[in-house]
Amino acid sequence: MAVNLKGRNFLALKDFTPEEIKYLIDLAADVKDKKKKGIPVNHYQDKNIALVFEKTSTRTRCSFEVAAHDMGMGVTYLDPLGSQIGKKESIADTARVLGRMYDGIEYRGYGQEIVEELAKYAGVPVWNGLTNEFHPTQMLADLLTIQEHLGRIKGVKLTYMGDARYNMGNSLMVVCSKMGMHFTACTSKDYFPDAGLVELCNGYAKESGGSVTLTEDVQSGTKDADVIYTDVWVSMGEPDEVWAERINKLSPYQVNKKVMDNAADSAIFMHCLPAFHDLKTQIGKEVYEKFGKDGLEVTDEVFESGKSVVFDEAENRMHTIKAVMMATLGEV
Ligand code: CP
Ligand code: NVA
Secondary structure, three states: OOOOOOOOOEOOHHHOOHHHHHHHHHHHHHHHHHHHHOOOOOOOOOOEEEEEEOOOOOHHHHHHHHHHHHHOOEEEEEOOOOOOEOOOEOHHHHHHHHHHHOOEEEEEOOOHHHHHHHHHHHOOOEEEOOOOOOOHHHHHHHHHHHHHHHOOOOOOEEEEEOOOOOHHHHHHHHHHHHOOOEEEEEOOHHHOOOHHHHHHHHHHHHHHOOEEEEEOOHHHHHOOOOEEEEOOOOOOOOOHHHHHHHHHHHHHHOEOHHHHHHOOOOOEEEEOOOOOOOOOOHHHHHHHHHHOOOOOOEOHHHHOOOOEOHHHHHHHHHHHHHHHHHHHHOOO
């Protein structure tokens, strides 16, 4: 049966079948190709979308805005301090207000239950632009990037190093296990994903032919991997006090040349960004002054190497977000 996602929310990839995920990747590849060729996809002039950000963003906000402009839609951006949401107005009330004016709503913030509540009351598609638990639009960009660089998705061995119990680790485990990929979380056991989610993903992997592995051993965990993936060790909304513990526990899982040399010859390095790989950021400098580390989750050498595809990933955020909006608003 043809895939039809009109009217659907996009909250977590747990809610989508492998066929639906593949459909979104193919649609994104198609609109990317059209954009490169200057073929407009802009028949959405009667639509307006709201972007609600309770946390900061560069890529996600810009992707939604550029995609919306390309599509001919109107956009309203509500910054972390600029609306009544949560402080003077409940999520349910906000959802019902925005749902009367807009055709779709993006939300970035804290707990997954917030974006679910928004979706419950909005009456229009709601798109998760990152919560503590999941980052599903990032996953589509990552799959498109993997397909472009490795020529395939199924069977790819992806090793995630670092904090695997937060949005990026969770989301990668879900999407890899759904798509027949081999996911390894290579990190301290204190940062392994939630056992319930691991069980769910083991079920997906059984159906798709993929696998889920959790290991503390860097040598075996990164051996012959096709993709080495990492993310910041301290995520947005977490207190500064956790840095000491993260550096202590996660330093053995830094992505460096030794890790990349142990992976497959054709391996690529991926990171959702922003990344701490040098001293050119305020937080990077502060951490260096306090802990004496000038590269955190990834060394500058790997980040800047030919194996790094991080800026392709960043670009693909826009094309994949466009695909999500097209599919859920309809009229693809
Ligand atoms: N990867 C990502 O979501 O980046 P931003 O925080 O800049 O949106
Ligand atoms: N884990 C990171 C992802 C940023 C895109 C965070 O939540 O800050």
